[in-house]
Amino acid sequence: MDRRRLIAGNWKMNKTPEQTEAFLDSFLRLRAEEGSSEILLLPPFTGLERAGRLLADTSIGLGAQNVHFEQAGAFTGEISAAMLLSCGCRYVLVGHSERRTLFLEDDRLINRKLRAAFSAGLSPVLCVGETLEEHRLNRVKERITSQLAAGLRDVDNTGISSVVIAYEPIWAIGTGETAGPEQAEETIGVIRGWIADTYGEREAAAVRILYGGSVNPDNTTSLIAQANIDGVLVGGASLDPDSFARIVVAADTHRGV
Ligand code: PGA
Secondary structure (H helix, E strand, O other), rough: OOOOOEEEEOOOOOOOOOHHHHHHHHHHHHOOOOOOOOOEEEHHHHHHHHHHHOOOOOOOOEOOOOOOOOOOOOOOOOHHHHHHHHHOOOOEEEEOOHHHHOOOHHHHHHHHHHHHHHHOOOOOEEEEEOOOOHOOOOOHHHHHHHHHHHHHHOHHHHOOOOOEEEEHHHOOOOOOOOHHHHHHHHHHHHHHHHHHHHOOHHHHHHHHHEEOOOOOOHHHHHOOOOOOOOOOEEEEHHHOOOHHHHHHHHHHHOOOO
């Protein structure tokens, strides 16, 4: 089981193209040498083109935060997978809880986006996570497995090999509260178990599953130390080059289990 760590920075609606360039100037200087983790940046759409050019000769990956499920056409305000690919994207987030709750994206729509992404050659990062109420009512497993089943509907074994899953408890996003490492590990274990039951042991051993929700340079090591946690999806703490670089170093230096 050799899953390369993935450290992803989701900038959400932050940074102009100029600010993207300033971030990359500093970050590339801080990250002069390549480490063991794969790094992925997810700027807003308007920063992708510039980031794609600046990252072209580096090992840092680029992804988008959203994609439309159709290839082209009369879909005002939307962006296709081909447009993302032409900016240099290799990944795209689907089903982030902010898309689900603020923009009313349901599992069916998320599934269409996910399938459009991997058919076009982008790796989808499927986000799943429970609300605080579901967490308190002990409904985490039920919620997560239903999001997986719906989000991955009609995805076969070839498709699953290009998917990354991010477990992001909604109550931990942007709140400063994190699921404890053992708690995150337990839920991520449930996700891997579901993949094993649905696709097979080999697929489950290969799929990368990240934790997200108030990740920072100080809590990365304990999260990464868990056997099933293959990386982190970082929001707020990825906006500052120094703090994001410290997260990457924490992930690189911990060998894990
Ligand atoms: P946060 O966001 O790190 O600011 O909590 C994580 C996310 O929404 O992906």
